[in-house]
Amino acid sequence: MPRKIAERQDAIPALGEVFREYGFLGSSLTEISQRTGLGKGSLYHFFPNGKKEMAEAVLDDVTNWFRDNVFSTLLSSNKPEDGIQNMFEAVDRYFHSGKRVCLVGAFALDDTRDRFEARIRTYFCAWTDALTTALKRKGFSDQDATETAEEIIVSIQGALVLARSKQDPQVFTRALKRLRRHITAGS
């Protein structure tokens, strides 16, 4: 009875949405089973180490998406402005203009962080480093590039928290707009 869902990879988007909605602890295998359309048998066939392995796969998928769609462009683009511009567009798309939370940030806030420490740190460090590099190439001093990169990622994460808290996605789009302006203006 091979492949109702052909690949383990096909389950990952649904897994991500479940973890985003309920957190790691709150995501029961029953819910996961329903949302992925995979029975327990299949789930443990694809993810022998259970829920932890599912979450790791999702975190890896998130990081890979950002690597391919954000970090690589920040690092490679001839014109650093284009890389940064692309980042804001990709981020806006990825977080559904403020209607979707950051899974990595959400995992970081409670003791779930301790289970996925390395992956969480990797995600944010890779982002910080790529953005810092782009800003330096844009003419920022080392110090200034580091500070500004941190400021931008801080604002994106905070805007996601506040948008969800107030149930007002525009908090997020306003924050992105401010950041774009902040970059193009001096400093």
Added chain:
Amino acid sequence: MPRKIAERQDAIPALGEVFREYGFLGSSLTEISQRTGLGKGSLYHFFPNGKKEMAEAVLDDVTNWFRDNVFSTLLSSNKPEDGIQNMFEAVDRYFHSGKRVCLVGAFALDDTRDRFEARIRTYFCAWTDALTTALKRKGFSDQDATETAEEIIVSIQGALVLARSKQDPQVFTRALKRLRRHITAGS
């Protein structure tokens, strides 16, 4: 056998720390019982509606603390600069210079938000409103005050997320420093 712990209020700080550490769903009554020193009997005596009522009490306590230590000064201070300065000091103290997460923000990120929707919104709206008021009195235009208040709260929340993600509290103190500078400089 009245009062081993004299007041329901005495349990709230410990409750807050448990919820901060494990989230709402992850906080088991066993853990809560150990950390507060109260058996199940006592817990359900003080909080007849169980875990939900405990979390509500903690959220109310947080909001009251901010009302008394942050919002009131923002609204009442003769010199708005003093109110804002006091806010930064209080926030730095409250979040232990980046080593403590925001419980309200943490609750907002997953489906826990839906259980405490009103309280979460109240907390952030009260903060936004008080800060906007102070900025207007400091001479900011309506538009500018609203935008800047949102920017500050976004940055504080994001800095808490990123500090915990990278396990580097200085992310938070750097963000506060930037915000102070941002306020005192023009814009």
Added chain:
DNA sequence: TATATGCTGTACTGATCAGTACAAATCACG
């Protein structure tokens, strides 16, 4: 059409969950 492989559903395990019931213990107050 046989066989091996890979996928799936179902039934189960023991642990833990939130919440309840209640009797015993303690103190305030008379």
Added chain:
DNA sequence: CGTGATTTGTACTGATCAGTACAGCATATA
């Protein structure tokens, strides 16, 4: 010293949890 309200520990409930075991089905290859 006794009575009554308040606080507490303990034992219990039924539900749900993550994870396991395994039989059986479907398909690809031969």
